[in-house]
Amino acid sequence: MEDDLSIIADSARALYxxxxxxxxxxxxxxxxxxEVHESQLYxxxxxxYTRLGELGEAKVYFERALLHNPVNESAxxxxxxxxxxxxxxxxxxxxxxxxxxxxxxxxxxxxxxxxILSWFFILVTLFxxxxxxxxxAGLTWRWPFATTALAAAFIIIAQVSVPSSQLAIVTKRxxxxxxxxxxDSNQILILNEGSSGIVIKEEHNWSCIKFxxxxxxxxxxxxxxxxxxxxx
Numbered sequence: 001m002e003d004d005l006s007i008i009a010d011s012a013r014a015l016y017x018x019x020x021x022x023x024x025x026x027x028x029x030x031x032x033x034x035e036v037h038e039s040q041l042y043x044x045x046x047x048x049y050t051r052l053g054e055l056g057e058a059k060v061y062f063e064r065a066l067l068h069n070p071v072n073e074s075a076x077x078x079x080x081x082x083x084x085x086x087x088x089x090x091x092x093x094x095x096x097x098x099x100x101x102x103x104x105x106x107x108x109x110x111x112x113x114x115x116i117l118s119w120f121f122i123l124v125t126l127f128x129x130x131x132x133x134x135x136x137a138g139l140t141w142r143w144p145f146a147t148t149a150l151a152a153a154f155i156i157i158a159q160v161s162v163p164s165s166q167l168a169i170v171t172k173r174x175x176x177x178x179x180x181x182x183x184d185s186n187q188i189l190i191l192n193e194g195s196s197g198i199v200i201k202e203e204h205n206w207s208c209i210k211f212x213x214x215x216x217x218x219x220x221x222x223x224x225x226x227x228x229x230x231x232x
Contacts, residue, residue, distance in 0.1 A: 015027060038068065039072045056194045057225070058078075063165075101160055105161035110161070118150075118152075118158065122151045125144050165226075166199045166226075168196065169195070176190050177191065178219070206219065
């Protein structure tokens, strides 16, 4: 299976190098369908969309690349390049503090490695408790307490470091915001491709999106794409 995925990735890269960006994109999306979720893959898809002139989609994938690896400098550079070419009538919103804490934790280690660290200290704790009961009765309880505390801390960090985001980006040429989740309600604003906001609630085919200035508006889901797609 891994060999097949490597063949697809190599084929996609060869197509990209030949300037066949749409064909390369199909190959990369096949990897997504195979449950491959890696920062480099999202970066490659973003590059394809950039070459095709679809800046909204490109921005989505560069954001995804950074969500999975906050220190991916190529993705950050390309995202900044995209933002310079996008005209946003409303400043890009800031996500909640937990989003930045989560990104900071992933900058050091991926969630699965934080879990491995926690298990390591749990095993160290068990070893010291056994040692204290069998050979080293004088071993102070402070050491098992410290390793238990570290294990608990790493478990919490692992949970916090799991990627999370409510950021959504306009992928159509423009998107109209309404006062209510209905085309018959009042039009509030029109946003260009690449504009972004925070999804706070959804209703049928509508998303209520909040912006940096506190403004709320309802948009058609078809015009926007979540940076972190929801899983069923």
